[in-house]
Structures are given as structure tokens and as C-alpha cells.
Amino acid sequence: MKVRNASPHHVAALIASACLLGGIPFVGSTYITVMILQMLMFITLAGSWNLITGFTGYMSFGHVVYFGVGAYAAALLITGRGVSWPLASLGGGGAAVVLAMIMGAICLRLRSHYFSISTFGLNEIVRVGVLLAEPWTRGGMGISLAPATSVILPFYAMAALALAVIVLTYLIVNSRFGLVLVAIREDEDAARVYGIPTVRYKIAAFTLSAFFAGVVGGVYTYQIGYIEPSSVFFPLISFQLIIFALFGGRGTVLGPVVGTISLFLLWEFLWVRFPYIQHSLFGVLLVVVVLFMPRGLIGVLSHRGLRALELKIPLRNRLLELPATAGS
Secondary structure (H helix, E strand, O other), rough: OOOOOOOOOHHHHHHHHHHHHHHHHHOOOOHHHHHHHHHHHHHHHHHHHHHHHHOOOOOOOOOOOOOHHHHHHHHHHHHHOOOOHHHHHHHHHHHHHHHHHHHHHOOOOOOHHHHHHHHHHHHHHHHHHHHHHHHHHHHHOOOOOEEEOOOOHHHHHHHHHHHHHHHHHHHHHHHHHHHHHHHHHOOHHHHHOOOHHOOOOOHHHHHHHHHHHHHHHHHHHHHHEEOOHHOOOOOHHHHHHHHHHHHHHOOOOHHHHHHHHHHHHHHHHHHHHOOOOHHHHHHHHHHHHHHHHOOOOHHHHHHHHOOHHOHHHHHOOOOOOOOOOOOO
């Protein structure tokens, strides 16, 4: 597969966005800074979810479990071992990877709605397990940490993670690894016939996806100062990031970014203007997206001529471009 280089426009836009984000904690209010921090968190979560669902087609409804495992692992490392929060956050990512490798070897052998149900069930199993493991996790009482003295460091950490997911997704799109994942999404049986070890590739994507969610959970723990099972294993987090990714366009580099920013701002508007029916309006929007925008906002813009925004693996690059030794 031919590898596409980043255009000067993409590089310039990335640099400009990074510079703009870098100044927000110093020129913006605390409310704006925290809101953008949360936006960056969901960009990272939606982008990490996109690595497994967008490219392999395996719809995960339990992505929040890796966020929660990362949050608890980081909290236990900070409170129990005195580990600094950056290292504890990376430890949270490591814990999420271990869980993803174990569960991926089991769940990724399932397909369609069976896989989706298993991921949702996994989140509930882990949540209940954390509640029952009270001697170590303090159960429903949760874990309290010393609150972050400033929101600046968590802000930059979230920004770095969001940028890392975007760059990683771009690299995957322009690699044989990404082409194999898309081949699995388009026709997994055909991919297996061509000698591709599909389970191994799916587990690799699954663990990458889980790592970023786990690290985000660790940074969130440090920033918020308190976690408990119902907050970090909350299924609504999974559904929110899925909506963000679908609205922007799954399987693309910029889809989770565009979707998260658009819907986050819309959510703030609805919360201010229509506080009693915001959830209903959001639900109507989701139905509209599923029915009339199956490729998301990026797909709509691409169809109207803005193909530079799509940044995805062309569907013409299929299994025939892969050598029979792709799995070796």
C-alpha cells in the first residue's frame, strides 16, 4: 500500500491547534479550561475507541472499563505506593493493557452483537468486582487523593494524549497494519483465507485502544481527586464517546475530534437553553445521525468535496493489495 505523507496544511493546522491549546490555561477562565480539558479527555477516549471499532468493525459498548481500571490502578499506586501521578497514569494504562490482552483473547473470538454484549458485560463484572474488593479498593466509599493544586498539568497531559491518539491513528491509516485492520472489517473470513492471523491483529488494536483509555483514567483521577466505582465505570461514558466518534465519522483520523468538539459545544448550548429536555434532544440527534449520516460529519463534508478532511484508508485498498505473508 502506498503511504501518504502529511500535507503542509495538515501540519500547519496541527501546529496552530497545539499553540492555541497551550495558551488556554493562562488566558481562559477556570470554567473554560476545565471544559476544554474534559473535551480533550473525550477526544482521547473516542479516538482510542475508534482504533478498535472504527478500523476492525467490532462494536465495543464497554470501553469505559479500561478508563475505570486505569483510574483505580493509578489511584492505588498514588495512595498505596506513593508513585507520582504521571507514572501512576502510565501504570493505569499498563493495567488496562493487561486486562485487554486477557479479555481480547476471549471476546475477540466472538463476532457481531455477541462481542458487543460481552464488552458491556465485562464492564459490569469489573465494576462489581471493585465493589466487592473493599479491603483494597475501599468499595463503594471510593478512593480520595490529594486534589491537584492546579488544573494546568492535567490539562497539558490530556492535550498530549489527544495529540498522541490523533498521530497514532494517522500512522495506522498509512500503514499495512491499518490496511489489515480494514481488511478484517470488510471481510474477516477472506482475510483469514489470505493467511492473516486476524485474532492477533485484533488483540493488538484492542490493547492500543485500552492503553490510552487507561492513561486517561489515571490523569482524570489525579485531576478530580476522588473516584468510586459508579463514576469511573459509568456506562454512559461509553455511550457518550461512541456518539462522539459516530457523529464525527468512525474509521477516520479526524472523526472523533470533529464529533467530540461539535457535540460537546452543542451539549453546553442545550444545557444552558433547554436544561430539562437536553437528554431527549441529544437522543433525537443520535437517531438522525444513525439514519441519515452513517459516515458521520466527516463523511458528509467529504461527499461535498472536502476530501482532505477524511484522511482514511480508501476502500479500494483491499485484500488483493496484501501479500499472502501479511500475517508472518
